[in-house]
Structures are given as structure tokens and as C-alpha cells.
Amino acid sequence: MDADLLSQLAGGKQRRLELLQAIAASGSITHAAKAVGLSYKGAWSTVETMNNLAGEPLVHRVAGGRGGGGTRLTTRGQELLDLYERLQTERRSLVARIERERRGASRDLPVLGRLAMLSSARNQLAGRVTHIKTGAVNDEVDLEIGGDNRIRATITRESTRTLRLQAGTPITALIKAPWIMLAAGTPAPLACSADNQLHGRVRRVARGAVNAEVVLELAGGQTLAAIVTNASVDALGLRRSAPAIALFSAASVILVRLD
Numbered sequence: 001m002d003a004d005l006l007s008q009l010a011g012g013k014q015r016r017l018e019l020l021q022a023i024a025a026s027g028s029i030t031h032a033a034k035a036v037g038l039s040y041k042g043a044w045s046t047v048e049t050m051n052n053l054a055g056e057p058l059v060h061r062v063a064g065g066r067g068g069g070g071t072r073l074t075t076r077g078q079e080l081l082d083l084y085e086r087l088q089t090e091r092r093s094l095v096a097r098i099e100r101e102r103r104g105a106s107r108d109l110p111v112l113g114r115l116a117m118l119s120s121a122r123n124q125l126a127g128r129v130t131h132i133k134t135g136a137v138n139d140e141v142d143l144e145i146g147g148d149n150r151i152r153a154t155i156t157r158e159s160t161r162t163l164r165l166q167a168g169t170p171i172t173a174l175i176k177a178p179w180i181m182l183a184a185g186t187p188a189p190l191a192c193s194a195d196n197q198l199h200g201r202v203r204r205v206a207r208g209a210v211n212a213e214v215v216l217e218l219a220g221g222q223t224l225a226a227i228v229t230n231a232s233v234d235a236l237g238l239r240r241s242a243p244a245i246a247l248f249s250a251a252s253v254i255l256v257r258l259d
Helices: 003-010 015-026 029-036 040-054 075-101 105-116 157-163 230-236
Strands: 059-062 070-073 123-133 138-146 149-156 170-175 181-184 196-207 211-218 223-229 243-248 254-256
Touching: 015 029, 015 040, 015 070, 015 075, 029 040, 040 059, 040 157, 070 075, 123 149, 123 223, 138 157, 138 170, 149 157, 149 196, 149 254, 181 223, 181 230, 196 223, 196 230, 211 230, 211 243, 223 230
Parallel strands: none
Antiparallel strands: 059 070, 123 138, 123 170, 138 149, 170 254, 181 243, 196 211, 196 243, 211 223
């Protein structure tokens, strides 16, 4: 069994496959959506994403008639669901055996998931949800990432449901380095439109022909990388140990749940 696949299924990435299970059991996208906590629209969006990722339809509509209409898995969808259910059985058996041999092992699985995660986002910060402000379309999600540092993310209401977010949920925040602006360090927060302001000190500056990667060390020991121009590095006096502030929009934060 592929260890990377097993670690993914041990985390929170099986939500789409749970929807497949519910569709197979109920024959109804409406009932399946309710069973996994999605809206009708969110369920169809998830189905469309699965179809795209699989390269062929996994779910199709059945027209009404003598047997009634509904939603069914295609042959390929059923094949993948059967494999998933077998993997889940193997996973539960493996986790139970490891837990017997090493107490607390199941607690460490999300940590291993974060370590194994591959992403093009330069910044990956582990945190925990502290508050969710619900809107009609978008939600504001506040995270604590350690060292009294907090991040705000703006995501769709549907994403909040899909990730099953609530206060206390462990979450990983992804922020691409080019999305972060830097300012010279000041004791007080800057008056600006950026939702997030993280204070730190420059750990290192790696210059290129035009741009530079500037890595800040935050109060909790985490690091945050930003890509800025060499001219900005000079203008802001960004050198090792210099105070600086990382600024970025809440809309620039991508949330990933791995537990």
C-alpha cells in the first residue's frame, strides 16, 4: 500500500469520497449532501471536482421513469469507492496496531500529514481556529499560530462547511511568498487595509537579479518568507535582525485541514 496515499486518507482528505459513499447508499445527491454536511450546490461542486480530477465522470444523473430518477455512481466511480473502502479498513487496522504498540501515535498522525504535505506555497503555518464570523457568502476565520500570532482568512461559507471548521479545529494556513508585502518594523500596528500584520525580525535575505526572498522570524519561532524587489529591500533597510512587518490580505490565506 502506498504510504503517501495512506497518510492522506488518515487525514481529512476523504471528504469527497465520503460523498461518493453517501450517493451510492442513497441514490440521491440531496440526501447525500445532507449526510456529509454539504449544501446541494456544494455537493455538485464537489462531484464536478472529482470528475475533473479522475479524468472521467464518477457520478451521473439518472432520468426519471419507471424506477424514478436520482444520482448514481458510474462503473468507474464504484470501482474507486470499493478501493477507498478497502483502504479505510486497512488504515483502521494499521492505526489500531500502531496505537497498541506506541501510545499517542494517533495524535501524531496530523503532524506527519503536515510534514508530508507538498505545496507550491512557500509559507505553511500550523494553527488552530479561534473564531469564525459567518457571512452570507464569505466567512472570516481567525487562527492562532503560536507566539501570540494570529492570522485571519476569508473563505467561502461553503468552504467552512467542507472543512468542518469550528473553534478549536487544527488547520494549516498556506500563504504564497509573492502575496506578502513588507514594511519597516514599528512597535504599533500600521494603519493600512491589510487584514494581517505579523511582526518579526529579518532572519536572512537572498537576493536575485531583480527580486529578493526575505525571511522573517516571528515571535513564536515560525518563519515567514516574502518576495520583494531588491529596491524595496534597500529602501526598507531590510538586513539581518532588522525589525519588519509582514502584511497580507485575509483573502490571500488558503486553509488546509489534515486531521
